[in-house]
Amino acid sequence: MTKAGKTVLxxxxxxxxxxxxxxxxxxxxxxxxxAANVQEAHAQIIDRKxxxxxxxxMLPGTSGVEFARRLKREDRTAELPIIMLTAKGEEDNKVQxxxxxxxxxxxxxxxxxxxxxxxxxxxxxxxxQGIEEPIEVSGLxxxxxxxxxxxxxxxxxxxPTEYRLLQFFMTHQERAYSRAQLLDQVWGGNVYxxxxxxxxxxxxxxxxxxxxxxxxxxxxxxxxxxxxxxxx
Amino acid sequence: MTKAGKTVLxxxxxxxxxxxxxxxxxxxxxxxxxAANVQEAHAQIIDRKxxxxxxxxMLPGTSGVEFARRLKREDRTAELPIIMLTAKGEEDNKVQxxxxxxxxxxxxxxxxxxxxxxxxxxxxxxxxQGIEEPIEVSGLxxxxxxxxxxxxxxxxxxxPTEYRLLQFFMTHQERAYSRAQLLDQVWGGNVYxxxxxxxxxxxxxxxxxxxxxxxxxxxxxxxxxxxxxxxx
DNA sequence: TCCTATTGTGACATTTGCGTGACGAGCCTT
DNA sequence: AAGGCTCGTCACGCAAATGTCACAATAGGA
Numbered sequence: 001m002t003k004a005g006k007t008v009l010x011x012x013x014x015x016x017x018x019x020x021x022x023x024x025x026x027x028x029x030x031x032x033x034x035a036a037n038v039q040e041a042h043a044q045i046i047d048r049k050x051x052x053x054x055x056x057x058m059l060p061g062t063s064g065v066e067f068a069r070r071l072k073r074e075d076r077t078a079e080l081p082i083i084m085l086t087a088k089g090e091e092d093n094k095v096q097x098x099x100x101x102x103x104x105x106x107x108x109x110x111x112x113x114x115x116x117x118x119x120x121x122x123x124x125x126x127x128x129q130g131i132e133e134p135i136e137v138s139g140l141x142x143x144x145x146x147x148x149x150x151x152x153x154x155x156x157x158x159x160p161t162e163y164r165l166l167q168f169f170m171t172h173q174e175r176a177y178s179r180a181q182l183l184d185q186v187w188g189g190n191v192y193x194x195x196x197x198x199x200x201x202x203x204x205x206x207x208x209x210x211x212x213x214x215x216x217x218x219x220x221x222x223x224x225x226x227x228x229x230x231x232x
Numbered sequence: 233m234t235k236a237g238k239t240v241l242x243x244x245x246x247x248x249x250x251x252x253x254x255x256x257x258x259x260x261x262x263x264x265x266x267a268a269n270v271q272e273a274h275a276q277i278i279d280r281k282x283x284x285x286x287x288x289x290m291l292p293g294t295s296g297v298e299f300a301r302r303l304k305r306e307d308r309t310a311e312l313p314i315i316m317l318t319a320k321g322e323e324d325n326k327v328q329x330x331x332x333x334x335x336x337x338x339x340x341x342x343x344x345x346x347x348x349x350x351x352x353x354x355x356x357x358x359x360x361q362g363i364e365e366p367i368e369v370s371g372l373x374x375x376x377x378x379x380x381x382x383x384x385x386x387x388x389x390x391x392p393t394e395y396r397l398l399q400f401f402m403t404h405q406e407r408a409y410s411r412a413q414l415l416d417q418v419w420g421g422n423v424y425x426x427x428x429x430x431x432x433x434x435x436x437x438x439x440x441x442x443x444x445x446x447x448x449x450x451x452x453x454x455x456x457x458x459x460x461x462x463x464x
Numbered sequence: 465t466c467c468t469a470t471t472g473t474g475a476c477a478t479t480t481g482c483g484t485g486a487c488g489a490g491c492c493t494t
Numbered sequence: 495a496a497g498g499c500t501c502g503t504c505a506c507g508c509a510a511a512t513g514t515c516a517c518a519a520t521a522g523g524a
Binding site: 391392393394425426428429432433436453454 | 499500501502503504510511
């Protein structure tokens with residue numbers, strides 16, 4: 001489920017180090033941004049909206065700690081996970097770093113493997129999914145927490161894509177969506193697939209729902225599809 | 233928000249430090265026990281049953297690491313969360329500490345705020361529910377007190393990790409968990425392990441459960457796993 | 465009614481995700 | 495030191511899931 005690889009912003013004043021880290025992370029499937037100082041970092045954050053920040057302790061101008069503190073203070077960036085990088089021998093500052101709002105702390109030199117591992121752990125913690133209530137429509141129930149679909153209590157077996165499709169429909173009832181919109185919302189923006197693929201998945205979903213509920217997914221000829229309890 | 237304040241055992245040979253920590257924790261609503269050495273600590277654990285342990289790295293006689301390892305080995309105390317305390321400059325030993333079974337690790341000097349924060353985090357993920365009643369699901373029984381699993385009365389032999397995994401599943405039925413979530417909940421947040429490792433342990437657990445019960449652990453394609461009595 | 469644009473449907477090759485056995489490292493007991 | 499145990503990782507293979515196509519079915523306008 002490699003949605004889109006998460007984006008990591010690397011802030012360090014030494015280009016070779018940035019590069020090294022970037023290579024390691026890209027091999028692990030992350031997208032990397034780089035910044036040599038606080039100004040660049042700030043621009044990147046606003047512009048590219050990374051999912052987390054690798055922040056060197058020592059920076060020209062504003063120090064890393066200060067920058068971290070600033071980010072945590074701003075609403076817009078308060079939730080951004082930060083991992084502080086520090087050279088060995090600066091361990092005194094660990095407490096400061098963590099208090100400033102860093103989510104983890106790693107000492108140079110470090111192995112790429114360790115870096116990636118910590119990164120994963122931090123990302124894992126900081127991305128809780130929204131509160132998800134079961135949705136029920138005329139006997140058809142989708143429970144996001146259990147990741148399960150049932151019709152009058154009986155489990156229905158569908159693939160991941162059909163699940164996402166159904167979830168989208170059930171949270172957006174009564175409205176017609178074009179194939180392009182569905183691809184955007186269910187498949188995710190930057191994927192190239194034929195629009196007719198939507199038809200196939202609609203079919204699979206209808207089949208899985210069975211005669212009792214397939215009517216909920218209505219064809220809007222010339223436009224797309226709609227999920228509705230009312231007959232068309 | 234939860235029941236009564238948790239009890240924390242502070243193990244350190246320097247009385248002033250114990251005192252300082254105790255004051256900080258009591259202000260945060262915890263009850264504190266103190267021990268200057270391993271013998272005292274052991275007595276306190278048996279006698280007062282603390283909910284977690286703050287363990288200094290350096291101790292007269294048996295070292296903190298060794299003590300931690302011993303606690304993790306004994307069934308009776310294996311689940312007790314431990315936070316190791318260490319003076320600055322001993323960071324090399326961090327890995328040793330964590331591997332010995334410590335759930336977290338904190339370097340002196342530290343701020344009371346940091347200590348309390350880590351303590352909360354560790355407690356949160358180690359004992360969501362305090363007293364441990366046996367859990368039984370369709371003939372499969374897990375008894376936390378005896379640290380034993382039986383299927384229709386016949387004992388099942390599984391390793392510690394599989395035990396924790398099963399315990400987590402049985403206390404969190406029906407809900408689907410991603411591999412990342414399982415790593416967090418079962419392995420502990422500060423451990424860096426491949427996600428696929430979860431698969432392997434799932435397999436080992438299923439195998440141990442046998443045909444009669446392996447169906448309880450269901451694969452949720454593209455998402456993770458789920459423990460449920462209902463068929464998928 | 466016929467025609468055409470649009471959608472339904474089954475089949476197919478490819479991709480992806482998971483199950484599985486094996487292996488080596490570390491720890492504990494002997 | 496040796497042997498057993500548990501653990502994390504890897505590589506391989508299978509099966510589900512996916513995207514695409516070709517063709518059938520359908521609707522709606524002329």
